[in-house]
Amino acid sequence: MSSAVTPEIGLSTYLALASILFGLGFMGVATGRHLMRTLMCVELMLNAVNLALVAINNAVNPGDLSGQIFAIFVLTVSAAEAAVGIAIVIALFKNTGSVDADAFQQLKG
């Protein structure tokens, strides 16, 4: 047995990674001005959630695959979301010539 102990990659590690990814995504959405970056950050947040789902499912109830299946669904929906989102951004750009989130404040109360 080698003395070098390979640390077990536990649930907390996965969750920590997911949290970091989610935080990065959130930061990007909250502060970013470019709409494409906003969309990408949303994708990042979704994938962070996927990671958390799969990790928790694996750790809590390995025999059951519902977490994995849920992650597949999220992927599907996020693909659709990305398609729609990009289409909107392109339409906005075509109409206004801008992809800056700060340029779209018509709903200001």
Place this chain on the structure above:
Amino acid sequence: MDWFIQTLWLVPIYPLVAFLLISLGRALPKPLAYDASEGHGHVDASEALPLLAKKEVAFALTSGATVLGLVHAIASVAWLFNQHDGVTPIEQNWQWLQAGDLVLKLGTLLDANTVMMLFVVTFISLFIQIYTHGYMNHDKGYAKFFGYLALFNFSMLGLVLSSNLIQTYMFWELVGVSSYLLIGFWFHKPAAAAASMKAFLVNRVGDFGFLIGILLLLGITFTSGFWQQYLSINPEQALLSFQGFMPMVGGLAKTIPAWLLGAIGILVFTGPMAKSAQVPLHTWLPDAMEGPTPISALIHAATMVAAGVYLIARVFPLMAASMDITMPFITIIGVITAIVGATIAVTQTDIKKALAYSTMSQLGFMVTAMGLGAYTAGLFHLFTHAFFKAMLFLGSGSVIHACEGEQDMRKMGGLMKKLPVTGITYLIGTIAISGLFWTSGFWSKDEILAAAAHQHPVVYILLSATAGLTSFYMFRTFFLTFMGTYRGEAHVHKEDPVMTAPLAVLAVPSLLIGVLLSGFAFGLPAFGHYITHGLMSELPHHPHSLLDAMFNKVGNASQMVGLTGLVLAFAVYGMKLINTDTVKRVLAWPYELFRNKWFFDDVYQGLVEGGFMLIAQMSSTFDKVVIDGVVNGVGCITSGTGGLIRRLQTGRIQTYVTVLGFSVLALVVAYQVLMVKG
């Protein structure tokens, strides 16, 4: 004969049919020829009318119905005279509606009261209709007028024949409606339209009290279970039937407190107060003189206004059961009315107004008699008064007709030569109402005075003084109108025989009916003989012969007072020994009071105007401050809050996301903290 008694329910039906047929005639389309000829003085204009719309047909229908009614009335008089051993009333009822134990019935009740009123209404109606034929001959609304007369007869006869209070109330309202229609017959005159409205509204006040009284009575008898008890006595009786009044009131007096019984009596009495023009609900009667004169004679002197007295007689056990509350109340109201009416009559210059106040005063006499318990005396006076007052009004109508519509007595005078029949009958009526020389008024008024003298000296003195005043103001109208020299400008027409014939006919009962029914003439029974039977016998003096009755103490005194009034009127208005202007100056204060009708109208005007304005002002303020305040306040708060909150809506996605994210975070943290602690 029996048939006429058994089919008494037909009596109101005849005029109803006449009314419906005349209304139908008026609703039929008029041919073009009629419209074209109208206003061009075309003689044959009415030829083109459909049969039902013709004047002659309207007259024939209405008076025919009245004649049929009169036949029934005469048959009932004969029936009454055949009831030697006390009157056994005949009652017929038909079920009208039923709700649980409550059964309402319509029916007829024939007893001495009914016979008397039935005869008065049909007899006087008939002669007034004949008179109307002359009076309204040139009026465009001739057919309509006769239709309304038939409607009135239907209502009045239905009221007279009612067997219970509920039915009475229905017909009570119907006579009010016909009175309204007839007062406002010439509604294009603003005064007539206003007078009809006033009559209706003032009567509403009284009718409302009356209705509450009836409902109270109904509620108490029904809920106390007393009703079932009573039903078992006579299951055929209708609810609140007049026949059942004696046992009902007897039972009530034991079960409910005296004040409640008195309150019911007074509430029921408010109906007669309005209908019979008692103070303070009398103000409509003088104004009602805006209606055509035959109406004043028929409705507002002889029949409808007497319905109040008739009703008191009907529910007399109820009134008499409250000797300490209702009866004194009725007496006081009656005496006040008699005095107020007579004093105002002295100052009136309009001949019809003077007669109207005289009617009011006489009704006060009748009501006082009722209040004193002198039940027959009141009814007797109602009976005789109906004849002579109808005649006096018709006489005034004849004068007005002859003087081209002039009603002011200051512009009359010396009309005796031009209008001899009118003048003589008017004199007869004046003597009768003054109670002089053993005319009919003497006998009836004497009975009231005798009852007052027997019971209450103060009431007796007040009534005697009023009787003297009656004589004074009636002879005043006579002297002003028929004696002296003519002071008017209008050309005086000759009398119309169609109008003088009813006057002559009515003069006979005005002179003789009193003595005939005094109980000492031709073996005829005394008026009170049947009326009082089984109820109460309250005659204070029992004369033994006609002479004895003619010269009793009370009678002599009242004749003296009446003669004084006559002499005074003669001195002032006949011989002009006393200048009226001087009197007006010396007695300025009372004169102004009487001339202004005791300020009743002004007080009401002030009360209604002031009161309503006050309430309106308060409502307006409430509306503006409270209601508007709440509504506007809600609006202000909403828009203010909105103005504050709208700043949160920045339109920037980043802001929303940040708020959302940190909110979720806050929730999670809060959840954790709470779960850990909890």
